[in-house]
Amino acid sequence: MSTLPSDKPFALELRGIDKRFGAVHANRDIDLQVPPGTIHGIIGENGAGKSTLMNIIYGFYTADAGEILIGGKVQKLANSKEAISHGIGMVHQHFMLVDNFTVLENVILGAENGALLKHSLHDARTELERLAKDYQLDVPLDALIEDLPVGLQQRVEILKALYRGAKILILDEPTGVLTPQETDHLFHIFDALREQGVTILLITHKLREILAATNNVSIMRQGAMVAHRKTAETNKEELAELMVGRKVRLKVDKVKAKPAQVVLSTQDLTYTDDMGVDRLKKVNMDIKAGEVVGIAGVSGNGQSQLINALAGLLTPTSGSITIGDTCISAEHPSSPDGVRQLSVGHVPEDRLDMGLIKAFTAEESAILGHQNQPQYNGLVMNKPKAITQECVRLMKEWDVRPQDPKLRSSLFSGGNQQKLIIAREVEKNPDVLLIGQPTRGVDIGAIEFIHKRIIELRDQGQGILLVSVELDEIMALSDRIIVMFDGHIVGEVSADKANEKILGMMMANIMPDELSESDAGQTTNGGQS
Amino acid sequence: MNDSKIPAWVNIIGLPLVNIFFAFAFSAIIFVAVDVNPLEAAVVMVKGALGYQEGVGYTLYYATNFIFTGLAVAVAFSAGLFNIGGEGQAYLGGLGVGLACLGLDHALPFWALLPITMVASMAFGALWALIPAYLQAYRGSHIVITTIMFNFIASALMVYLMVNVLKLDGQMAPVSRVFEQSAVMPMFHEIAGWFGFSFSESPMNLSFFIALACCVLVWILLWRTRWGYAIRAMGSSPTAAEYGGINHKKLVIIVMLISGALSGMLGLNEVQGYGQQLKLDFVAGYGFTGIAVCLIGRNHPVGIILASLLFGILYQGGAELAFDFPNIDREMIQVVQALVVLFSGALALMLVKPTERIFVLWDRKKKSLGKAQAEA
Numbered sequence: 010m011s012t013l014p015s016d017k018p019f020a021l022e023l024r025g026i027d028k029r030f031g032a033v034h035a036n037r038d039i040d041l042q043v044p045p046g047t048i049h050g051i052i053g054e055n056g057a058g059k060s061t062l063m064n065i066i067y068g069f070y071t072a073d074a075g076e077i078l079i080g081g082k083v084q085k086l087a088n089s090k091e092a093i094s095h096g097i098g099m100v101h102q103h104f105m106l107v108d109n110f111t112v113l114e115n116v117i118l119g120a121e122n123g124a125l126l127k128h129s130l131h132d133a134r135t136e137l138e139r140l141a142k143d144y145q146l147d148v149p150l151d152a153l154i155e156d157l158p159v160g161l162q163q164r165v166e167i168l169k170a171l172y173r174g175a176k177i178l179i180l181d182e183p184t185g186v187l188t189p190q191e192t193d194h195l196f197h198i199f200d201a202l203r204e205q206g207v208t209i210l211l212i213t214h215k216l217r218e219i220l221a222a223t224n225n226v227s228i229m230r231q232g233a234m235v236a237h238r239k240t241a242e243t244n245k246e247e248l249a250e251l252m253v254g255r256k257v258r259l260k261v262d263k264v265k266a267k268p269a270q271v272v273l274s275t276q277d278l279t280y281t282d283d284m285g286v287d288r289l290k291k292v293n294m295d296i297k298a299g300e301v302v303g304i305a306g307v308s309g310n311g312q313s314q315l316i317n318a319l320a321g322l323l324t325p326t327s328g329s330i331t332i333g334d335t336c337i338s339a340e341h342p343s344s345p346d347g348v349r350q351l352s353v354g355h356v357p358e359d360r361l362d363m364g365l366i367k368a369f370t371a372e373e374s375a376i377l378g379h380q381n382q383p384q385y386n387g388l389v390m391n392k393p394k395a396i397t398q399e400c401v402r403l404m405k406e407w408d409v410r411p412q413d414p415k416l417r418s419s420l421f422s423g424g425n426q427q428k429l430i431i432a433r434e435v436e437k438n439p440d441v442l443l444i445g446q447p448t449r450g451v452d453i454g455a456i457e458f459i460h461k462r463i464i465e466l467r468d469q470g471q472g473i474l475l476v477s478v479e480l481d482e483i484m485a486l487s488d489r490i491i492v493m494f495d496g497h498i499v500g501e502v503s504a505d506k507a508n509e510k511i512l513g514m515m516m517a518n519i520m521p522d523e524l525s526e527s528d529a530g531q532t533t534n535g536g537q538s
Numbered sequence: 539m540n541d542s543k544i545p546a547w548v549n550i551i552g553l554p555l556v557n558i559f560f561a562f563a564f565s566a567i568i569f570v571a572v573d574v575n576p577l578e579a580a581v582v583m584v585k586g587a588l589g590y591q592e593g594v595g596y597t598l599y600y601a602t603n604f605i606f607t608g609l610a611v612a613v614a615f616s617a618g619l620f621n622i623g624g625e626g627q628a629y630l631g632g633l634g635v636g637l638a639c640l641g642l643d644h645a646l647p648f649w650a651l652l653p654i655t656m657v658a659s660m661a662f663g664a665l666w667a668l669i670p671a672y673l674q675a676y677r678g679s680h681i682v683i684t685t686i687m688f689n690f691i692a693s694a695l696m697v698y699l700m701v702n703v704l705k706l707d708g709q710m711a712p713v714s715r716v717f718e719q720s721a722v723m724p725m726f727h728e729i730a731g732w733f734g735f736s737f738s739e740s741p742m743n744l745s746f747f748i749a750l751a752c753c754v755l756v757w758i759l760l761w762r763t764r765w766g767y768a769i770r771a772m773g774s775s776p777t778a779a780e781y782g783g784i785n786h787k788k789l790v791i792i793v794m795l796i797s798g799a800l801s802g803m804l805g806l807n808e809v810q811g812y813g814q815q816l817k818l819d820f821v822a823g824y825g826f827t828g829i830a831v832c833l834i835g836r837n838h839p840v841g842i843i844l845a846s847l848l849f850g851i852l853y854q855g856g857a858e859l860a861f862d863f864p865n866i867d868r869e870m871i872q873v874v875q876a877l878v879v880l881f882s883g884a885l886a887l888m889l890v891k892p893t894e895r896i897f898v899l900w901d902r903k904k905k906s907l908g909k910a911q912a913e914a
Contacts, residue, residue, distance in 0.1 A: 320781075322780065322781065344783060344785070345780065345781055345782070345783045346783030349783060355781070357781055359777070362775060362777045362778060363775075363777045363778050363780075363781045364778070364781070365778065366770075366771055366774045366775045366778045366779075367774070367775065368770075368774040368775075369770070369771070369774065373767065377771070377778060377781070377782040378781065378782040378783055380764050380767045380768070380771075380782065381764050381783075385764070386764050389758075389763060390758065390762045390763055391762060391763055391764055391767070393762070
């Protein structure tokens with residue numbers, strides 16, 4: 010770390026922090042120095058120990074060894090209440106807000122002064138108005154949380170921390186749910202906070218954000234701090250190499266796709282959920298053999314419903330889905346099993362809840378969806394040997410580690426779980442492959458591998474639908490990109506024309522000028538809301 | 539926090555033992571309060587349950603009931619369904635056995651009758667589970683509520699049938715006629731006789747072995763068949779099960795039918811074996827105790843056999859205890875049983891953390907001792 014003016018103590022300093030969970034050495038002898046009024050990035054692969062370290066700073070865990078200094082003084086943080094009282098605030102990846110409370114009520118929740126709400130609310134309003142002015146954090150104080158877009162909800166979380174006197178703000182993967190534009194806005198807020206003397210710890214796995222927003226960056230690998238860098242003096246390639254421990258190819262090599270016949274299409278596909286909300290509105294799209302179609306959009310704009318409807322998990326309310334020669338509609342519904350028999354593979358977005366069963370062994374998870382196939386079953390009893398063999402084969406083919414078919418599914422790392430699921434779906438050689446969030450929570454090494462295999466599958470002539478919240482991933486893999494907003498398709502861009510700015514505008518339901526003219530023929534614009 | 543690797547046996551074997559220990563510790567306090575030496579009482583209890591052949595026979599006769607109802611709860615629970623209607627399903631299962639015996643005991647020899655009474659017990663029990671299952675699967679009524687209500691309906695139905703239909707003419711007691719001796723389950727002392735052994739007379743009968751066979755079958759069903767795969771998948775993760783093409787509604791029905799059938803087989807032991815006639819209230823709480831048995835047995839057939847033995851000992855040993863000590867009455871025995879249920883069932887997870895912590899301390903001590911020895 011660079012030398013600093015000696016008169017000013019570090020806002021936060023860690024010395025020799027060590028933490029074990031049984032056999033897992035989550036944090037090894039970690040040193041970290043964060044000067045006040047800076048934005049400090051912490052980057053590392055999944056399981057590198059970032060979350061453990063942040064939870065130690067926030068008082069959730071106690072370190073086995075080492076000390077934490079706040080403003081130059083050693084502090085014992087036994088719980089998060091003490092951490093808060095020392096000016097540490099945390100914005101979690103998943104917001105901790107009560108949906109049907111107003112912004113104001115959420116902010117004072119747990120920090121009320123006195124039994125009567127009226128005074129607390131009044132005091133809080135004055136204080137929040139001041140904070141909003143100082144930090145450019147405008148939020149309608151009387152709006153209900155459920156009516157606010159996620160970008161604003163995140164600001165409420167930040168306000169909550171500031172209201173409790175946070176001088177050091179920890180943000181855990183804050184941009185996962187934001188559009189590129191909202192992300193930019195968040196970084197402006199960071200700047201305002203920094204100018205007011207707030208210190209920010211930004212935890213992320215996105216290299217781009219580290220480079221765009223931070224002053225300094227610390228890289229973690231396998232529980233240890235491997236390097237500290239000044240952001241201005243580093244670059245993507247170096248950071249990626251430090252994270253993984255070897256050189257990584259960030260770009261996906263691919264030749265131009267050779268799309269053939271249409272293998273799957275939708276005709277005015279509409280889906281209304283149990284609450285009566287239209288999640289899909291007259292969606293028309295198709296997938297051809299030998300191409301990757303990417304679906305971009307801020308999460309929650311119908312992508313999940315689209316992939317689940319195509320996979321047979323949701324029955325269309327109206328319109329239809331055509332797979333090969335079969336037409337699926339409200340009158341002729343199908344099922345996950347039925348769709349599977351039409352040669353469709355599905356890697357679900359939610360790996361842990363849907364893709365596998367955590368309590369099952371790896372080999373049991375490796376046949377999920379195919380458990381009734383004759384090769385695994387006798388007349389009454391199943392064939393444990395055949396099941397084990399299949400799992401071992403998949404594990405070898407896809408480099409799943411540890412190669413232990415009897416190990417419980419939940420004990421594999423995210424990347425290895427994902428490899429096992431993709432292996433299961435791909436090895437049945439389907440005509441259409443639906444892939445949701447293939448690399449969410451997956452380490453860079455595995456991402457590289459999965460991306461390479463997806464392109465190989467495309468070149469073998471499979472039609473692939475890719476849903477991902479990672480724009481980089483969509484742009485790297487797709488041949489065509491469809492952008493969704495509020496359940497309809499905003500438009501379609503071919504991969505060579507797509508960039509972050511264009512996609513970002515479309516994700517906010519604005520059709521960029523340059524597209525609407527040249528691509529007018531291709532664009533399918535659903536009903537505007 | 540999970541500070542050390544906890545081996546599986548700590549939770550599978552250690553925890554139930556700790557829970558039972560606490561239940562007995564509290565029971566001891568009650569015994570002391572009524573001037574009974576708890577150690578003496580424990581000796582009487584264990585001797586009464588296991589010390590002589592008749593006691594063992596009674597213990598295993600009780601255990602038979604618990605195996606059936608425990609398995610019933612376990613199968614449903616594996617699919618994530620909480621069937622607490624074992625009481626009513628067992629009641630109806632017994633009715634099925636009774637009707638088959640009353641109708642056919644003159645016509646058929648035992649070995650021809652047995653398959654019929656078995657099918658009757660399963661069919662009646664399953665039927666009683668079918669309605670709550672249908673309501674859960676297709677109407678969204680919660681299975682806990684409906685199965686509880688069906689216990690009461692079963693009770694009322696049986697009172698009506700016994701008093702108005704099955705009671706013998708000219709009798710006050712609401713009981714049916716006693717079955718022909720040819721229809722009754724062979725008792726264990728008779729079976730032992732066939733093989734040239736002698737065993738004291740007790741109500742333990744052939745259905746104990748039927749119960750053990752059911753344990754094997756349930757294990758095969760859950761762990762070695764595609765249907766068991768589906769059942770466990772639905773129990774562990776309904777979303778993943780749906781993704782895997784498992785039809786939730788159908789499976790709810792199938793699982794509840796199996797569960798009800800297992801409960802219903804209690805009738806083989808109670809009606810065709812012990813009672814040898816139809817009467818009121820022969821289920822006597824075995825259905826509810828099955829929930830505790832399943833919890834202590836950790837949802838696994840082997841665990842359920844062990845837990846059933848424990849409850850068998852509690853029932854039989856408790857009866858001896860009430861007989862030997864004037865200060866102890868039947869209600870106090872029920873308190874002891876209730877404490878076991880309370881600690882192993884309702885509070886089963888209360889002691890998880892302390893147990894694990896004690897294990898960790900013990901483990902560390904052992905390791906440091908080992909190190910010291912190695913260094914020396």
